[in-house]
Structure formats: C-alpha cells, structure tokens
Amino acid sequence: MAAITSSGRLSRPRRRSKPTKQIISLTLRYGVLTILAVIFLFPFYLIVRNGLSTDLDITSPNWTFFPKSLHFENIQELFSDPDVPFLDGLINSAMVATLQTIGQIIISGLAGYGLARIPYRWANLVFFAVILTLMIPSAVIYVPTYVIVSDLGWVSTLQGLVVPGIFAGFTTFLFRQFFLSFPHELEEAGRIDGLGYIGTFWRIVVPNSTGVIAALSVITFISSWNGFLWPLVIGQDPSAWTIQVVLSNFLNAQVLNLHELFIGAMIAIMPLVVIFLLLQRYIVQGYKQSGLKG
Amino acid sequence: MKSSSATTLTHRETLAEPEGRRSRPRIRRSSLKTTLVFWTFVGPLLLGLLVFFFIPIIWSVVLSFSNARSTLSPQGFAGLSNYQAMLTDPNFVQSLGTFLVFAIFIVPLTFICALGLALLVNSVRFAQGFFRLVFFLPAACSYVLASVIWKVSIFNGTFYGLANQVLALFHIAPIQWVFTSNPPWYWLVLVTVRLWLQLGLYMIIFIAGLQDIPPELYEAAAVDGARGGWKTFRYITFPQLRNASISILLLNVIAAFQAFDEFFNIMSNGNSILARPPLVYIYQVALIDGNFGYGSAGALILTLIIVCFTLLQGRILGFGRAE
Numbered sequence: 001m002a003a004i005t006s007s008g009r010l011s012r013p014r015r016r017s018k019p020t021k022q023i024i025s026l027t028l029r030y031g032v033l034t035i036l037a038v039i040f041l042f043p044f045y046l047i048v049r050n051g052l053s054t055d056l057d058i059t060s061p062n063w064t065f066f067p068k069s070l071h072f073e074n075i076q077e078l079f080s081d082p083d084v085p086f087l088d089g090l091i092n093s094a095m096v097a098t099l100q101t102i103g104q105i106i107i108s109g110l111a112g113y114g115l116a117r118i119p120y121r122w123a124n125l126v127f128f129a130v131i132l133t134l135m136i137p138s139a140v141i142y143v144p145t146y147v148i149v150s151d152l153g154w155v156s157t158l159q160g161l162v163v164p165g166i167f168a169g170f171t172t173f174l175f176r177q178f179f180l181s182f183p184h185e186l187e188e189a190g191r192i193d194g195l196g197y198i199g200t201f202w203r204i205v206v207p208n209s210t211g212v213i214a215a216l217s218v219i220t221f222i223s224s225w226n227g228f229l230w231p232l233v234i235g236q237d238p239s240a241w242t243i244q245v246v247l248s249n250f251l252n253a254q255v256l257n258l259h260e261l262f263i264g265a266m267i268a269i270m271p272l273v274v275i276f277l278l279l280q281r282y283i284v285q286g287y288k289q290s291g292l293k294g
Numbered sequence: 295m296k297s298s299s300a301t302t303l304t305h306r307e308t309l310a311e312p313e314g315r316r317s318r319p320r321i322r323r324s325s326l327k328t329t330l331v332f333w334t335f336v337g338p339l340l341l342g343l344l345v346f347f348f349i350p351i352i353w354s355v356v357l358s359f360s361n362a363r364s365t366l367s368p369q370g371f372a373g374l375s376n377y378q379a380m381l382t383d384p385n386f387v388q389s390l391g392t393f394l395v396f397a398i399f400i401v402p403l404t405f406i407c408a409l410g411l412a413l414l415v416n417s418v419r420f421a422q423g424f425f426r427l428v429f430f431l432p433a434a435c436s437y438v439l440a441s442v443i444w445k446v447s448i449f450n451g452t453f454y455g456l457a458n459q460v461l462a463l464f465h466i467a468p469i470q471w472v473f474t475s476n477p478p479w480y481w482l483v484l485v486t487v488r489l490w491l492q493l494g495l496y497m498i499i500f501i502a503g504l505q506d507i508p509p510e511l512y513e514a515a516a517v518d519g520a521r522g523g524w525k526t527f528r529y530i531t532f533p534q535l536r537n538a539s540i541s542i543l544l545l546n547v548i549a550a551f552q553a554f555d556e557f558f559n560i561m562s563n564g565n566s567i568l569a570r571p572p573l574v575y576i577y578q579v580a581l582i583d584g585n586f587g588y589g590s591a592g593a594l595i596l597t598l599i600i601v602c603f604t605l606l607q608g609r610i611l612g613f614g615r616a617e
Contacts, residue, residue: 026418029414029417029418030418032414033414033415033418033425036411036414036429037425037428037429040428040429040431040432040490040494041428041431043432043435043440043443043444043448043490044431046443046447046448046456047439047442047443050447058447058454059452059454060454061453061454061459063454063456063459107338107339107342108339110334110335110336110338110339111335111336111338111339111340113335114331114332114334114335114336115335115336118328118331118332118335119328120328120329120332121325121329123332123336126336126340129340129343129348130339130343133343133347135600135601135604135605136347136351136597136600136601137548137551137552137600138347139552139554139573140551140552140573140593140596140597140600141347141350141351141354141593141597142573142593143354143576143580143581143586143589143590143592143593144350144351144353144354144357144590144593144594145346145347145350146580146581147350147353147354147357147586147590148345148346148349148350148353149346163342163346164346166342167339167342167343167346167347169343169347172339196331197331197335198331198334198335201335222433222434225436226435226436226437226438227436228436228437228438228554228555228558229554229555229573232558233577233581244436244438244439247438247439247442248438248441248558248559251438251441251442251445251446251559251562252559252562252563256446258446261442261446262442262446262447265439265442265443268436268439269434269435269436269439272434272435273431273434275434276427276430276431276433276434277427280427280430283430283433284430284498287433287495287498287499288498288499288502
C-alpha cells in the first residue's frame, strides 16, 4: 500500500484538485494487474502442484490448493520408469537446442555480414533468395523437407533433428540489418591494421556485437527447445525423441500416469524458466528485434 | 572441413590484402578475391537453404504431380489429380475452415488483450518490471506443455477437471470440453491456451511501441486540452502504434495458419476431427497414411496461400519500398 502511494507521488504532477481520484485509479490498476498476474502464474503452479502429488490427490473431487503431502520421490520414479525415455528426451533436447543455436548463429552471422558488407556482384540476387525463404514458414513445408531429409537417410538421427533448422533466412536477415548499421569507422580501423574481411569480422565486428548475438542466441535456443512439429516428424524412433515429443506421447498414452506426466512437464520447463529469469533482458531485446520468431 | 577451409582462406586473405589495396587498377584479381570471400561468408547458408528449402519445394512439386503412395519417390505421372483431389477433399476444405474460425477468434482477441495489457503495465511505475516478467513468462512454455496443463488439469472432461470443479460450485454438470461439438467448447480451450502463451510476447512489442512515442505529443495534447483517458488514446497513442499494430496483426494471422502443436496434442484422442487445422491434416495424410504425393500437393497449396497473403500484405504496406 505504501509503495503504491509513493509511486503515485512519482507520476507526473497534475493539478492538485483530485488526488483521491488518482489514488483510486492507481489502486484499481494494481488490483487488476495483481489478479491478472495470479491468473498468468496459475498454470505454472498447477504443474508443480500436480507434479508433486499422488494421482489420488490430482483426481480428488475436492480440489485443494495445497496437496496433503509433497512427493519428491516422483522425480526418481519418472527417471527410472522404463516405459518413458525421459532422460534420453532431456539429453536429445539439450543437444538439439545447443547445436542448433550455435550452428544457426554462426551461419546466419557470417551470411548476414557478407550480405551487408561485401560488394559482390550477385549479392543482391543472393539476398533476394534469402528474402524468398522468409515468405514461406518452414512449418508449412515440413512434408517436402521431410522427404528430402529421409532421402538423406537422416530419419531418427541427431543430424536430422538439428541440421535443417540451422539455416534460417530470418536470423540472417536480422543480422544483416544489424551489420548494416555497424559503425564503418571501426571496420576501417581494422582494414588499416591489415585485416581482411574475415579478420575484421572476427576481431572487430563479433566482439562489438555481443548484445545482438546473445539476444538472437537465446531466442533461437528457446524456440528450438520448445519446437515440436519437426522433432515429431523426424524423430520416429523413441531414442530420437526430444523432451516435447516424449511429453506428447505421454499425454496421449492409453493410460495416463498423471503425477509422472506433470513432474516431467515441470522438469522440462525448468531450464527455460531459469533462462527467462537470468537473461530476460536479451530475450526481450531478441523478440523486439525479430517481431516474433516462432 | 568447413573450418579448415575458412582458416586457409584467412591466411590467403591477410597475405593478399595489402597488395590488393595498393594496386587499385587490377580489379579482376580483387574481384575474384571478393567473390571467394563472399562465398566463404554466405556459401554455407545458401547451400543449406538450397538443400533444405529450395530443393524440397521443387522435389515436392515433382511428387505432387505423381503417384507416391507409401513411397518417397515418384511412381508414374499423376497429372493434376493430386491437386484436384486435395482441393475437393472435404477434410482439407474443412481444415481451411478450421483455420479461418481459429483466426477469427485468436487474432482480434490477441490484439485487444495484448494492447490492453501493454497500456496497463506501461501506466504503472512501481513493480512494472515484475509484471512485465510475469506476463511474459508463459512464453517459456512450449505448446506441448501448455496442452498438458489445459487438457489434463484445467479443462479435463471428468469431474476432477478444475473448470468442472468450479462449475460444480454452481451446480452445473461437468462439461466434456474437448470432446463435444455441441456447443464447441474446444474452441475455448484452444483459444485460451494460445492467448496465455503468446499475449506476453505481443505485449512486449506494444510496450516497445508505446515507449517510442515522443512525450512532447502528450504535452502538446495537454496544452490543447486533451489530458489522459480516451482522447489521447484515440488521437495520439493508437495512431502512433500503427506499425506495431499492423505487424502484430499480420504475425498473428501467419502464426494461426501454422497452428499445429496445441491442436495435435489437445485434439488427439479421437476428437481430432472436430478441429483439425491444415498442418495437422497434412500430417495425417503424409506421415500417418504415407501418401507423400497427396501430402506434397497439400503442402504446396498451403504454400501458395501463404505466399499470396505475404505478397498482398507487402502490397498493402509497401514493403521493400520503405527499406
């Protein structure tokens, strides 16, 4: 309450005639915000609550906010359940998201710089080809891509999961836009020191672009970790399931093991919640830049 | 492989560079070098796009004109029959209808709610960062995870589903949320799950737009007698948000067109026929039934639709010119 009034004092000084009206309006706003915040956080709470409950608590006709007891042994049960390749799924997801992020950033960063800075005769034509890929979301052509990738013999393999997602026209476009506004003077300094394009890029441009690299990396990682359609299509063998595919199979199983499903969901989202809390600044910056990626 | 060729190039580059700089007239040589450097930078991307974007599309054009049932290679020319069949396939037409209904719900709702949320969050100072984070946090969630919560916990059709327990307080019988089409409650489930997940993202874009509005505009408006409330929103805030608004609307439509994850996971126990968007239907045709020629034709029809939409929006907004 005290905080609210003090922030009310902070807001732009208006005519003093209606201070009570202002306080009411502010209280109302914080009231609505608090209610909405509770609603938005509620699903997270449900994951934790159900994950640490017994099935009996979850399906109880008298729903209670706090279950009678917390069952952390659910975690151990999940990892030792032979029917659910949960650990494999976690490892697959971590590998896929990490490799895809590294690959996409390197390839898009290089291409973005080349398109922005190297005066090559056909550069515009190449850029047009990249723009062309922006018109068609990769999800829409997953059947054609699947046909080619399976011709390569990559079904249910790590490279099948990772490689097609590395080549991103959109990330390249964003890098290009960023490098176009990179200060020429810095690059000139590199030229004078005898650095070529590659030396300039590596020694001067990259160290001065850590902000944009971090922002695009973190949103690439998030969309890769959360990606579902491509891993579902290409990961046909359970050993190649990512965590999302594992959870989806779990969800659609004949017999639902409720507490394992929810504790699995809780573990699957934990890395991302940590990333969101730690790297929020870069994530917001990344989404602002990209409009919205995935 | 790639990295070693890159390093050798670096050496050649650094050795050749000073010489190339001194001798301006020898354009030919430096242009060859420029070509090499350009392809070192852009080559990997273009190669990848070729293999995983352009060739698949071309190959699927071939497949779509052929019989490719349960096989990935064409077996005999089928002419336009795949396209003809797909365009008259009631399931496919229905899936386009499902997309339209979904878009009609989700696009305006997301727009209005995200704008409202942005205005509300932006209007307070204390704890603004906290609220922004809270509304943004669902973006950390995958659609699969959100589907788990929505389908099993909140909108479970049994008596223990949370929504049904709340209804029970008012003595209303449990509702089979995702298994009944009369009335189609599943839309409530599908729309709220997407709203929860993506509102924060769009809110962020709106807040960025709001903070770009020069404060002088509001000061000028205050001098003219418009102070706070609806008037400044109507004549300053909303027009100033034009760019953010348009891009959010378009992104929303395109995202709705690609809807797959939550439909696949929520409408999946024999109830998929109730609401099956195009990508889910094509999954059924190609990956479950193994009819890749037919599936490719469907994918190409969808591609055509989205390209038309993109070109149309480019025309309306004059993209390309602005750049």
